[in-house]
Amino acid sequence: MAFKTIFALVSLALVASAVPSKKAVCSNGRTASNAVCCKWFDVLDDIQENLFDGGECGEEVHESLRLTFHDAIGFSKTNPHAGGGADGSIMAFSDIETNFHANLGTDDIVDVQRPFAIKHGVSFGDFIQFAGAVGVSNCAGGPRLQFLAGRSNHTFPAQDLTVPEPTDSVTKILQRMGDAGLSPNEVVALLASHSVAAQDHVDPSIHGSPFDSTPSSFDPQVYAEVLLKGVAFPGNGSQVGEVLSPLPGELRLQSDAAIARDPRTACEWQSFVNNHAAMVAKFEAAMAKMSILGHNAHDLVDCSEVIPVPSKAKSNTAVLPAGKTLTDIEASCRTARFPKIPTTPGPETSIAPVPPS
Ligand code: HEM
Ligand SMILES: *[C@@H]1O[C@H](CO)[C@@H](O)[C@H](O)[C@H]1NC(C)=O
Numbered sequence: 001m002a003f004k005t006i007f008a009l010v011s012l013a014l015v016a017s018a019v020p021s022k023k024a025v026c027s028n029g030r031t032a033s034n035a036v037c038c039k040w041f042d043v044l045d046d047i048q049e050n051l052f053d054g055g056e057c058g059e060e061v062h063e064s065l066r067l068t069f070h071d072a073i074g075f076s077k078t079n080p081h082a083g084g085g086a087d088g089s090i091m092a093f094s095d096i097e098t099n100f101h102a103n104l105g106t107d108d109i110v111d112v113q114r115p116f117a118i119k120h121g122v123s124f125g126d127f128i129q130f131a132g133a134v135g136v137s138n139c140a141g142g143p144r145l146q147f148l149a150g151r152s153n154h155t156f157p158a159q160d161l162t163v164p165e166p167t168d169s170v171t172k173i174l175q176r177m178g179d180a181g182l183s184p185n186e187v188v189a190l191l192a193s194h195s196v197a198a199q200d201h202v203d204p205s206i207h208g209s210p211f212d213s214t215p216s217s218f219d220p221q222v223y224a225e226v227l228l229k230g231v232a233f234p235g236n237g238s239q240v241g242e243v244l245s246p247l248p249g250e251l252r253l254q255s256d257a258a259i260a261r262d263p264r265t266a267c268e269w270q271s272f273v274n275n276h277a278a279m280v281a282k283f284e285a286a287m288a289k290m291s292i293l294g295h296n297a298h299d300l301v302d303c304s305e306v307i308p309v310p311s312k313a314k315s316n317t318a319v320l321p322a323g324k325t326l327t328d329i330e331a332s333c334r335t336a337r338f339p340k341i342p343t344t345p346g347p348e349t350s351i352a353p354v355p356p357s
């Protein structure tokens with residue numbers, strides 16, 4: 001055989017082995033680029049129906065998104081005993097971790113999620129990040145988060161005090177997040193999660209009081225509303241970790257208020273007020289990082305194709321709630337003007353709580 005022919009055959013074989021294996025066929029005619037992703041379609045079907053009430057952006061979605069953070073942030077670049085990051089330890093050792101003060105209320109969603117993870121034979125770490133990614137895709141204008149599968153199920157409990165508290169100073173929050181590998185700008189981006197969020201435990205007398213007026217929509221409202229002048233407490237007076245809020249029924253966290261106004265974070269915060277696209281893109285990037293804390297992306301398989309494509313946002317910009325004007329905004333960025341955003345016409349309205357489901 002001529003040398004040329006041998007060379008041609010060898011290079012053909014090399015090319016063939018470099019071509020990814022044929023698409024795997026999964027349930028209901030869906031395909032995946034890697035066969036290990038197939039089972040996630042079945043998890044998807046199950047949780048959309050039986051965890052998220054048929055694909056809603058409700059309480060379980062909010063709680064599931066919060067849980068991605070409380071599991072993952074149990075990690076430190078400097079202290080190997082702090083925790084294994086996004087490893088499912090908050091579920092495996094819920095008797096320890098959900099008793100940490102900052103994790104108040106996470107026991108509910110951990111207990112609801114655990115049987116799904118066990119039923120599908122997936123690791124707790126994978127399940128928590130998957131449920132958060134699927135859940136937030138149900139929110140109008142939501143992100144389409146990356147999902148990498150393959151986190152080990154073998155974990156150890158995270159130490160207390162890895163999760164920031166609303167009473168922490170901005171310096172303390174940025175230090176803790178930085179110690180886990182997340183920059184101040186990434187913290188601001190991650191707080192887009194508070195656009196689809198409510199509280200039960202800061203003021204338990206007003207269950208489900210949201211942080212902005214559109215808690216089922218992943219939009220920049222939260223970045224605008226947290227900058228409005230605070231005028232009253234929505235529930236049973238002043239609570240620990242709470243500051244004056246701008247609207248009846250809405251609760252403002254002390255930490256959100258401080259991060260929105262701090263010179264280190266105010267300009268990034270304000271930049272999202274009229275830029276939903278940037279808010280989503282930067283949230284996706286920061287979540288991609290946070291969701292694999294403690295892991296190496298090269299050890300995981302990209303199953304992002306399983307995450308649903310969210311509906312489009314109604315608008316790229318926040319609006320001033322009815323009854324407010326630009327003079328109510330406590331603009332805190334020194335290098336850029338607060339954007340001119342439209343005002344909702346009519347009288348001020350009260351913000352409805354997120355219903356329990
Ligand atoms: C940086 C510091 C942060 C602080 C101090 C903080 C604090 C809080 C507090 C106190 C609550 C209310 C919990 C309750 O009373 O039920 C809450 C809710 C929530 N947080 Fe954060 N958070 C922070 C960052 C994050 C991050 C990074 C994420 C996710 C990426 C996140 C997602 C959520 C969600 C989705 C909720 C709503 C839960 C629900 O509606 O049930 N938070 N946060
Ligand atoms: C992961 O560990 C828990 C115990 O912490 C166990 O119940 C579960 O079945 C394990 N899952 C897998 C996939 O090994």
Ligand SMILES: *[C@@H]1O[C@H](CO)[C@@H](O)[C@H](O)[C@H]1NC(C)=O
Nearest residue numbers: 203204205206236237238239
């Ligand atoms: C209101 O707060 C007070 C003290 O802060 C507390 O004693 C009382 O139980 C609270 N009421 C409700 C309904 O939560």
